[in-house]
Amino acid sequence: MTTPRDLLIIAIDMASNRPLERGDLSLALAGAEAIDLLSAEAVRLDGDDMVPSLPPAMADRLLDEAASSLVRDAPYESVGDWLWRRGRGLAAAYVADLESEGQLTRQRGRRWMPSRTSRTVLVDSPARRRAVDRWTSDEPVLAALAAAVGIRDEQGADSPSVADDAVATVLAAVNDAVSELEFERQRRALDEAAFDNIWRGG
Template identity: 75%
Template sequence: MTTPRDLLIAAMDQPTRRPVERGDLSLALAGGELIDLLSAQAIRLDGDQIVPSHPPAMPDRLLDEAAASLVREAPYDSLDDYLWRRGRGLATAYLDALEADGQLTRQRLTHWTPSRSSPTVLVDSPARREAADRWTSDEPVLAALAAAVGIRDKPTGDSPGVDDDAVATVLAAVDDALRDLEFQRQRRALDEAAFDNIWRGG
């Protein structure tokens, strides 16, 4: 399995205080892709620029797509550019991939409901158990990405840390992108509230 798939499984498996926003999850999945590409030596970082190498065959179709999507000549992708571009709709792509691989199944409804699609649930599989093992071991990368999207609490000083500078740089870029996305949501909500007040004569 890969970091993005493990993160998605954790997001579906773990109880949360609030639902995980799909946009937040998509940005974190894109960050997980970069971390796996770093681990495979398919990319390196030059500051905040992503410099591709000649990647080995990746064990995952979506990671192959991620590697193929990178700009291969200077000026290269910045971390921020990649996260926003690649992250668009990425949670849906990973859900579809899990379903295509038999990791998800559609739950049978007790009665016919033409207006609603059947919810998807994780099946008991080796992939799900591997993700659960990585989760319970507090593996630092998965823990940091999960905390970024609100699946778990932020790591404390006693938590194992990330000791790779490039990985830490990617995680910081994910945090920055998530803060930007939340700022955009808040600004949109304020704009909509102001517009509503105009129409109400407030």
């Protein structure tokens, strides 16, 4: 399994405790892809620019798609720009991929992303058990990505630090992007409230 898939599995497992924003999760999944691409040496960071190398054959379809979509000519794409571009609709793509593999089923009656009319339920599988093992061991990268989208370990420990500078740069970019998206949500909510007040004569 890959870091994005592990993150999505944990997000679905924890969704009943705290509903997640689809946009936040998509940004974090794009960050998880970047981290796996770094690990596979498909890309390296020059400052915060993503400089691709010859793309290796990735065992995962979506990671292979991610590697193929890297900007290959200078000026290269920054990590932040990658998150916004690659992250668009990424949560739905990963959900669909897990569904096609039989890792997920849908039950009617509860709300969760991306469908508002059904609940996504994980099938008990080796992939799910591996993701849970990684989560319960407080693996630093998965813990940091989960924390960025609001998933906290019930034990309440702070996420362990990440030693790799490039990975830390990606994680910082994920946190910045999620914060920017939340700021935009709040701004839109205020604008809508002000517009409603105008119509009401307030």
